[in-house]
Amino acid sequence: DADVTQTPRNRITKTGKRIMLECSQTKGHDRMYWYRQDPGLGLRLIYYSFDVKDINKGEISDGYSVSRQAQAKFSLSLESAIPNQTALYFCATSSPTPSTDTQYFGPGTRLTVL
Amino acid sequence: QKEVEQDPGPLSVPEGAIVSLNCTYSNSAFQYFMWYRQYSRKGPELLMYTYSSGNKEDGRFTAQVDKSSKYISLFIRDSQPSDSATYLCAMRETGANNLFFGTGTRLTVIP
Numbered sequence: 084d085a086d087v088t089q090t091p092r093n094r095i096t097k098t099g100k101r102i103m104l105e106c107s108q109t110k111g112h113d114r115m116y117w118y119r120q121d122p123g124l125g126l127r128l129i130y131y132s133f134d135v136k137d138i139n140k141g142e143i144s145d146g147y148s149v150s151r152q153a154q155a156k157f158s159l160s161l162e163s164a165i166p167n168q169t170a171l172y173f174c175a176t177s178s179p180t181p182s183t184d185t186q187y188f189g190p191g192t193r194l195t196v197l
Numbered sequence: 198q199k200e201v202e203q204d205p206g207p208l209s210v211p212e213g214a215i216v217s218l219n220c221t222y223s224n225s226a227f228q229y230f231m232w233y234r235q236y237s238r239k240g241p242e243l244l245m246y247t248y249s250s251g252n253k254e255d256g257r258f259t260a261q262v263d264k265s266s267k268y269i270s271l272f273i274r275d276s277q278p279s280d281s282a283t284y285l286c287a288m289r290e291t292g293a294n295n296l297f298f299g300t301g302t303r304l305t306v307i308p
Contacts, residue, residue, distance in 0.1 A: 123205065123300055124300060125285065125301060126285065127298075128295055128296070141295065175240075185231075185246065186243070186296065187242075187243075188233075188240030188242065189240050190238075190239060190240050
């Protein structure tokens, strides 16, 4: 399902480097999210955005920043990567229906910080 | 204490078995409960969605919510090798933006 795409799919970088992960969606959803997934910790919300002018911190936003360039694009940046940011990163989107708010996930980006 | 607790497994069953996956939670304000399935190297996909207490059935899958016990379950009947995946529970409060996920249970169905 290519409705939510993430680039790159895999990235290896070094401590201190700046890195950007990109997410694009063709579902026409207003809401977009960034999560990270770690073994034993599950999925944790980093940032979310309900429209282009609305950015909100999630549970673990320290060390990350985001940019909502358009309704369909939401980027996650690590300004100065550190090894404990090694994880699987997922972008998700949802429609604004209050009763369901089903989230659709992208395929993930596997990030390794050496 | 985590908001949502889920046994990580792994769980291995023979084909055709009934599988029971469970989560417990601590926040009594959670009203929306979801089960996601995640295949290896893929993003999670929504499998079942329920509101408040009760049961919901969809084919071989049944989701149960017991709010009095703060306990949710996913049952898979006649399990198939294609059901082999990690199953994540998720839940949220009414009007809230955050989904709280369990850590996931890794299931393998052996042919």
